[in-house]
């Protein structure tokens with residue numbers, strides 16, 4: 001019997017992973033989400049992460065890549081960024097559950113006496129808490145057809161076990177006919193043997209079955225599709241107890257991750273899923289998606305964009321920024337070649353030597369003082385040499401400090417984040433936030449409405465008087481310096497609607513110089529590039545052609 005019997009029956013897809021981590025499970029899940037949405041279904045995606053951090057907000061980018069921020073201010077796993085880019089569902093803090101959150105809730109309930117004297121146990125108390133999240137999202141989203149949940153980690157890990165046990169119990173409650181299990185694995189290729197190996201997949205599925213979960217579809221990560229030949233497909237199907245058609249290759253993408261849905265569609269994964277769930281619905285319309293991918297694959301122009309940061313060697317640290325650049329590039333049929341520059345390299349060699357030949361400079365967000373002087377040098381170089389400039393969060397603070405020092409001649413201009421006792425704190429912590437001690441609690445987080453002033457670059461780009469963008473920072477533009485900077489020509493083109501905090505600054509008489517305190521990269525999508533990113537790439541294109 002179903003818990004949601006009287007309302008529309010929500011269907012559930014669970015994506016687990018086996019053999020190794022980092023096999024593209026998030027991309028597979030997002031691609032499936034996109035396909036189901038293009039079939040006309042309302043899809044919502046979420047992630048269960050078995051680690052003990054309550055959220056990834058406290059993790060270093062070296063550990064976890066980018067922290068993705070939602071409208072409601074939740075600091076999430078970067079896979080949620082993929083979900084929002086591949087589907088149209090707007091996610092909330094309920095869409096990312098970690099073991100840390102689960103245990104935090106259970107322990108608080110125990111302290112509050114909620115369990116009425118019972119011994120509090122992994123089963124049922126912890127597993128119930130995990131299932132409660134599935135029911136919670138179901139209740140909150142009555143219009144959703146399919147809730148697609150990716151389970152982080154690898155089957156067989158101790159820390160993921162409770163999540164899988166919870167899914168098994170949950171399936172009993174909502175009915176097996178309403179649940180589809182997808183297991184993503186790796187088919188490793190041994191060079192010496194010259195062939196792929198199915199044994200790790202078999203063993204990983206055996207592990208799942210031990211827990212009581214039988215996958216309906218097995219997605220096999222391979223280098224090339226052909227590697228999963230009929231023999232291997234048959235073998236996997238037989239040992240893993242699935243239909244041969246439900247053994248699907250997921251090859252490395254040739255050009256872009258946005259090929260993911262197209263690649264999976266070739267093997268009708270979405271058809272398998274809707275058939276499994278008893279949903280009768282039309283085929284997906286992928287024409288817009290295909291157009292977008294075509295524009296990425298066959299660009300007409302090319303620009304060089306320098307991203308000057310601190311975690312530059314990490315592909316995932318600025319994930320959403322790179323994706324936003326891709327979206328904007330496709331929009332202008334332009335291939336944006338991203339040159340990743342370590343800010344400290346600029347401190348050593350000077351800006352000209354490192355970024356002298358680029359068509360655009362982007363300074364992304366960041367924390368701490370390492371590399372900030374290099375970023376200031378780069379910004380000065382872009383401002384003085386008419387190179388299109390786009391600053392994001394820390395990048396906006398850097399642009400303001402650079403302007404204060406080099407245009408207004410304010411000595412010792414800095415941020416109190418980098419130099420506590422600096423002579424002129426252009427960027428400072430807000431007075432009312434100073435007291436809030438607990439880590440993370442004093443950040444401006446999530447969506448915030450702001451006003452855009454007319455006759456500014458920002459207004460031209462957004463074509464709107466009011467915007468809503470997502471934030472994640474502690475420090476702000478110090479309003480005590482507003483006048484001195486604007487008297488010297490800095491344009492403040494947007495302020496927050498409530499507190500009047502500076503949101504966007506611009507340098508006029510420059511082809512394109514704009515910097516935002518918020519994170520526009522969290523709101524860019526395929527075929528809907530963010531307006532500032534689109535304008536930035538357009539300006540870079542003009543720069544390259546000049």
Ligand code: GLN
Nearest residue numbers: 365366393394473474475
């Ligand atoms: N470190 C800066 C602050 O906390 C900028 C943060 C960011 O770029 N996300 O205000």
